[in-house]
Amino acid sequence: MQKRLLSFVLLGLASLLLVACGGDEEPTATPAPPPAAAQPAEPTAAPVAQGNAETGKTIFASTCAACHGPSGQGVQGLGKDMTHSEFIAGLSDEELIAFIKQGRPISDPLNTTGVDMPPKGGNPALSDEQLRDIVAYIRSIHQ
Ligand code: HEC
Numbered sequence: 001m002q003k004r005l006l007s008f009v010l011l012g013l014a015s016l017l018l019v020a021c022g023g024d025e026e027p028t029a030t031p032a033p034p035p036a037a038a039q040p041a042e043p044t045a046a047p048v049a050q051g052n053a054e055t056g057k058t059i060f061a062s063t064c065a066a067c068h069g070p071s072g073q074g075v076q077g078l079g080k081d082m083t084h085s086e087f088i089a090g091l092s093d094e095e096l097i098a099f100i101k102q103g104r105p106i107s108d109p110l111n112t113t114g115v116d117m118p119p120k121g122g123n124p125a126l127s128d129e130q131l132r133d134i135v136a137y138i139r140s141i142h143q
Contacts (some may be wrong), residue, residue, distance in 0.1 A: 051093075051129075056137030059130050063123045072141045078115060083143050096138070097131045 061070065067079030074081030082088060088096060103119040104111050111117075120126045126134075 051132035051134070051136030053133070053136040053140045055130075056133035056135070059126070059134050060137050063121045063126065064134070067117075067121070072138065079117070080113065082138055083141050085142070088138060088142060093132070093135050093139075096135050097128065100131055100134065 060068075060072070064072075064079070067075055068082055069075050069079070072082035091099065101120055103121075104117040106114055106116055120131070
């Protein structure tokens, strides 16, 4: 009778240990899902950053062409040539957008012509998306 009780108690202890071990494994299993859930957000974010060069060409014609010429080749005494600019080639799309937003006034030591490059080409209404389109167009005419 006592042996039976002992084995019953041992069995109980063994199952308690099993439960305890099973409980230990769970915390290592739960941290896995977050990285998997975070992944889908990245592929959807990337295409949005691409501008439309066709739309950009239209905006360029109305806002930038007066100084930079209809095809971005520059106008004497006004805007610089964009088609062979090493400055433009050296900037990322984000940096180029930041530059266009800021412009390059005569007071800027980096100004090379003594003529103002106004912020957003003098058109403060331009949105980030439109600037991205302009940058796509500028990339397409750069040689
Ligand atoms: C009022 C005339 C004017 C307008 C409008 C204008 N720009 Fe400019 N832009 C300039 C001048 C002048 C410079 C050269 C500044 C200097 O002396 O460094 C320049 C320079 C630049 C440069 C740097 C080129 C280089 O090689 O250093 C970029 C890029 C540029 N403009 C983009 C634009 C875009 C995009 C627009 C339209 C949204 C625009 N500009 C509208 C006058 C203008």
